Amino acid sequence: MSKCALYYFSATGNSLAVAFSLAEKLPDAEPISLPGSMILADPYAAARDADQVGFVFPVQRATMPEMVRGFIEKMPVRSDCYYFAVSTYTVFGCNEFWDIDEILSASGAQLNYAASVKMAGSVGLLDQNSPRVQQTLRTVDGQLAEIADQIGNRQENYFRRSIKLLGKMVRVYTENRRKNIVFTINEKCTRCGVCAQVCPAQNITVDEDGGIAPIRSDKCQACLACIHWCPANALGTNINIHSHYHHPDITPEQLNPNILKPKVKAN
Template sequence: MASTQNRPRLFWFSGTGNSLFVARELARLLEAEVLEPVTETPSGTARDASRIGIVFPVYCFGLPRCVATFLTRVPLNSDAYVFTVATMALLPGAAHRQAERILEARGAALAAGWSLRMPDNFSPVPASFLQRAAGRVEAKTLARLEGIAEHVRQAHRLPAEGSGAPLRGMGDWLHRRMLPRMAHWDRGFRVDASCTGCGLCERICPVGNILLDDGKPVWQGSCEACYACMQWCPVDAVHCRGLLGNRLHYRNPHVRAEELFVRLPGEEDASLRTPDPAAGHPSPDRPMPAR
């Protein structure tokens, strides 16, 4: 068993559960000491850690906004072995390179970065197709985790797994253009009459960007584009305009909605707004609808 001092500290960000699933599996293999959600106001738990891992999804060929902010602010020792694990549908783009740049600007370094394929939570493909492919994709990723854990145990320094140079450069450029727009991604969401006012969307939003007003969600214009509000709504009342419309439906089957709840600053109890089945709220863990 690893000594407490040497146990890695793992942080995660996840909208539909893939990255939490991977982070949990990695934590089990590594006997990680802390498994903590990424927030824009990181605690000091990483300060004295010798190994720090961050698991997150790739968004538009780069880092989610809150992960970039977290990397900029998290208190850490510049000698620490810092590694990133990106879950993605197909193309990691410049995600690890961006993490590397942020760390280098702080006098630290990225020791290694792995890109793991997981089911796509974004493309406008029918849920039935995603469900068929999901098992295969996930099994391949699980098979890689033991090897990754061994690299972390041995503190191997490895080149990060990004896209090839031309695609990485293009991805970096595209991501820079998309990032400021992503905060307003929530302008595309709307809620229909089937909303029961259960509050799950408000509770699951990782950055507190949804407030219920008269029992209906109101988006506040500071979105991460994680799609959790739409994907986890128990009655599919949240819809998205445009190409992605109503068609994408994916939630990682090994993760429960409640496990994604992030306690935001000022919140005393993470279960405060948990939907209550006894009060007639539908279960957030219903099966995915086949489209």
């Protein structure tokens, strides 16, 4: 039986929900936190033992998150391994699959399969409880069943090649915004620590007195998980956020990078 290492990066919980669904449908697969893997002594232990390696992540700045890029760039690859990627997006995908394929090709491998899944709310354009958001979430299951079936059969596809120059321009612009992001905390903050729990970069700390340490811009992934998950809506930023959203079936505990292999929430 083949062994599948299914790495995920998730901020609002959309990508973790997709990873849970795929793992349920694929034999011998379980979601592995990519941020959690990066704090291990051997971040790539699961990938070394697998003959299928997959990545699930949200589209950020017209490509994959920087943490995902850094992980794949340092990952030992094999030409006989089946690599796949599934991205989640709200508006559109862009260069994420092309960029992964370039990294793998440099080491003699390739991205064998790729698929995009339209999700809800991750750019804060819609209210979490809006009918449009709920409808989007309901239509995902059928698409994921088809994707899992194709991955299980090790199908290969010619994923969409986007306009690379456009993608690079978007990335340069948004990367500058990421590096200059500024967070604010208002008087609504209850020092509950949810923001620290969901941060994939472990970039937020709550001290013994309940105070929140400054958020370092050099480590920040600009995923905005801290803002979307804050139960008091106490966090803000110089990037416009029109509404707050997180996946209804995911909890902050499941996103904690210190939990390498989270379990599905019991109904």
